[in-house]
Amino acid sequence: MSELINRQYYLAARPKAFPTPEEVPFRDVVVAEPGPEEVVIRNLYISLDPAIRGWMSDTPNYIEPIAINDPVRSSVIGRVVKSASDSFAEGDIVMTVGGWERYTTAPAAALNKIADMPGIALTNYLSVLGPTGLTAYFGILKVGLPKPGDTVLVSAAAGAVGSVVGQIAKMQGCRVVGMAGSEEKCRWLTEDLGFDEAINYKTCGDYQQAIQQACPEGVDIYFDNVGGEILDAALLCLNKFARVAVCGWISSYNDSDAPGPKNLWQLVAESVTIQGFVVLDYLDSFEEAIGQLAEWVMTDKIKFKEDIVDGLDNVLPAFMKLFNGTNDGKLVVRLEP
Numbered sequence: 573m574s575e576l577i578n579r580q581y582y583l584a585a586r587p588k589a590f591p592t593p594e595e596v597p598f599r600d601v602v603v604a605e606p607g608p609e610e611v612v613i614r615n616l617y618i619s620l621d622p623a624i625r626g627w628m629s630d631t632p633n634y635i636e637p638i639a640i641n642d643p644v645r646s647s648v649i650g651r652v653v654k655s656a657s658d659s660f661a662e663g664d665i666v667m668t669v670g671g672w673e674r675y676t677t678a679p680a681a682a683l684n685k686i687a688d689m690p691g692i693a694l695t696n697y698l699s700v701l702g703p704t705g706l707t708a709y710f711g712i713l714k715v716g717l718p719k720p721g722d723t724v725l726v727s728a729a730a731g732a733v734g735s736v737v738g739q740i741a742k743m744q745g746c747r748v749v750g751m752a753g754s755e756e757k758c759r760w761l762t763e764d765l766g767f768d769e770a771i772n773y774k775t776c777g778d779y780q781q782a783i784q785q786a787c788p789e790g791v792d793i794y795f796d797n798v799g800g801e802i803l804d805a806a807l808l809c810l811n812k813f814a815r816v817a818v819c820g821w822i823s824s825y826n827d828s829d830a831p832g833p834k835n836l837w838q839l840v841a842e843s844v845t846i847q848g849f850v851v852l853d854y855l856d857s858f859e860e861a862i863g864q865l866a867e868w869v870m871t872d873k874i875k876f877k878e879d880i881v882d883g884l885d886n887v888l889p890a891f892m893k894l895f896n897g898t899n900d901g902k903l904v905v906r907l908e909p
């Protein structure tokens with residue numbers, strides 16, 4: 573086979589705010605032959621997740637920061653083009669941790685073969701049946717601990733994680749209120765996904781008042797995807813023994829000087845439990861959860877959206893969509909039409 577050239581977007585410097593093309597430039601390099609038990613895959617899809625912004629910084633995180641000069645790390649789905657492992661053959665479709673690059677070389681042990689299932693698009697393994705669906709599943713069920721009649725407030729509610737959180741909470745008999753950044757997103761939540769109410773946080777004015785109005789009986793579970801001022805307002809609306817599931821703090825990822833929450837005293841005032849989590853905490857239960865999510869998707873109990881952007885060279889502007897709210901569902905870059 574002729575030489576393969578890999579275009580890679582790599583971390584040249586740690587960003588202070590939203591990453592610039594100077595901090596994340598590209599280079600074209602020759603793909604080395606795979607070593608023993610290594611596999612080369614041609615990437616078909618790259619998952620863009622807010623967490624990647626955290627890995628670009630060198631603050632302590634649940635996995636190592638991306639090293640300077642390494643390709644930007646992300647989950648990828650690709651087709652095996654060269655294999656030095658008996659476990660994988662050319663043409664196999666696999667998912668692994670790769671990068672913002674056309675080809676990824678990975679140890680066979682780090683690859684998961686993806687079964688071609690009727691009615692399930694490959695991208696679904698990055699969204700509702702992948703990391704974001706699983707985050708929603710474990711976050712609401714294992715951290716939020718919903719009970720029938722609870723009021724659940726979800727921020728970034730129209731996003732990949734938030735939209736699934738709300739639908740699972742509805743199935744548990746909860747009243748669900750979502751916060752999202754446009755009228756269109758709010759309509760999707762209430763008209764298509766069955767949320768009881770939605771707050772457009774960009775136009776509602778005072779967050780605390782808006783939450784109190786939408787949750788007249790108070791909030792029993794706050795599923796926090798954003799941190800910042802929305803978290804602070806939500807803390808003032810919690811009921812006795814409420815739970816706060818801290819999933820992400822996207823409002824601060826590009827702002828290292830963002831102020832921390834001021835209203836944590838409410839944890840004492842209302843005997844609240846606050847718990848952060850990462851989806852990897854529940855690795856042992858992934859198989860069972862994927863089975864349940866797949867059943868809900870196939871029976872139309874969970875609806876979801878994917879926002880697929882074409883072209884590796886659009887990866888950085890596409891990544892921006894997560895932070896300005898222009899993504900419409902799980903954000904994925906497609907490398908081949």
Ligand SMILES: NC(=O)c1ccc[n+]([C@@H]2O[C@H](COP(=O)([O-])OP(=O)(O)OC[C@H]3O[C@@H](n4cnc5c(N)ncnc54)[C@H](OP(=O)(O)O)[C@@H]3O)[C@@H](O)[C@H]2O)c1
Binds near residue numbers: 893894
């Ligand atoms: N703990 C875990 O294991 C885990 C795993 C996956 C994801 N997460 C976290 O879950 C959250 C959602 O991730 P996702 O992949 O589902 O992304 P997403 O919700 O599909 O996209 C991000 C959304 O966040 C909203 N947003 C951006 N900046 C904001 C701000 N300053 N204030 C309020 N909302 C803002 C935008 O929606 P609007 O239009 O509504 O503003 C945007 O569409 C992130 O915090 C992420 O880090 C955690």
